[in-house]
Amino acid sequence: MQAIKTMELVKQYKTLTAVDRLYLDIQQGELFSLLGVNGAGKTTTIKMLSCLTKPTGGDALVGGYSITKEPEQVKRLIGVSPQETAVAPNLSVKENLELICGIHSFSKGKTEEKIRELSGQFALDTVLKRKAGKLSGGWQRRVSIAMALISEPQILFLDEPTLGLDVIARHELWETIRSLKGKITIILTTHYMEEAEALSDRIGIMKSGKLLAVGTVEELNALAGTNDFETAFVSIVKEDTVV
Numbered sequence: 001m002q003a004i005k006t007m008e009l010v011k012q013y014k015t016l017t018a019v020d021r022l023y024l025d026i027q028q029g030e031l032f033s034l035l036g037v038n039g040a041g042k043t044t045t046i047k048m049l050s051c052l053t054k055p056t057g058g059d060a061l062v063g064g065y066s067i068t069k070e071p072e073q074v075k076r077l078i079g080v081s082p083q084e085t086a087v088a089p090n091l092s093v094k095e096n097l098e099l100i101c102g103i104h105s106f107s108k109g110k111t112e113e114k115i116r117e118l119s120g121q122f123a124l125d126t127v128l129k130r131k132a133g134k135l136s137g138g139w140q141r142r143v144s145i146a147m148a149l150i151s152e153p154q155i156l157f158l159d160e161p162t163l164g165l166d167v168i169a170r171h172e173l174w175e176t177i178r179s180l181k182g183k184i185t186i187i188l189t190t191h192y193m194e195e196a197e198a199l200s201d202r203i204g205i206m207k208s209g210k211l212l213a214v215g216t217v218e219e220l221n222a223l224a225g226t227n228d229f230e231t232a233f234v235s236i237v238k239e240d241t242v243v
């Protein structure tokens with residue numbers, strides 16, 4: 001079953017077309033990466049799919065609901081860990097998690113249960129009492145993903161989850177993301193080729209708002225006639241082959 005289907009999705013900012021007639025199909029349970037250089041339109045795509053910004057053309061179905069006509073239903077199905085840090089810096093990690101549970105009107109018991117569950121899943125026990133703003137970028141991101149999962153979304157959006165993290169923190173976060181694979185649909189944006197290669201079931205390569213190619217690493221390598229994904233990415237982006 002399809003988790004996401006976009007139909008000629010467009011976002012125009014005055015004269016700039018940030019997303020240009022995007023057609024995308026993402027299956028339920030898939031980890032799909034949108035890969036592209038800066039300014040390719042990845043964040044804008046995610047913002048439209050998560051109803052944070054309205055498309056200027058086309059539409060998309062998220063969990064079967066239209067982002068233009070049924071945004072409230074869409075918002076109930078999704079979780080978002082945005083590029084800019086989502087944690088409240090002056091609150092402790094536990095307070096951040098409690099805040100989101102409160103937004104969803106969880107009872108005291110359910111809040112405690114949820115925090116226990118997520119602490120186990122994301123190994124947050126040691127940082128629960130610490131101020132979120134004082135944690136490293138990797139830990140803050142881990143907390144942000146845990147917060148996005150509180151509502152038990154069917155679809156999770158991760159916008160540049162490892163941006164600015166050192167290599168160790170990046171690999172640790174990859175493990176966290178891998179542990180979610182298959183359980184929910186994940187749409188991730190990145191400009192790190194190795195990240196897309198390490199995590200994704202399929203990858204969509206974007207440039208200047210357009211989707212140039214979509215497929216598994218093997219399919220994209222075959223398309224570019226190489227065994228090396230970095231070479232394939234560079235070749236597809238340079239040739240501008242829209243498929």
Ligand SMILES: Nc1ncnc2c1ncn2[C@@H]1O[C@H](COP(=O)(O)OP(=O)(O)OP(=O)(O)O)[C@@H](O)[C@H]1O
Nearest residue numbers: 013016018036037038039040041042043044045191
């Ligand atoms: N609110 C806005 N107003 C005007 N232009 C915008 C706005 N948001 C994004 N853009 C432009 O749209 C284009 C796509 O931006 P977007 O952030 O979606 O790219 P991206 O692929 O996510 O890049 P990055 O990897 O740098 O985050 C860029 O040229 C950007 O400058």
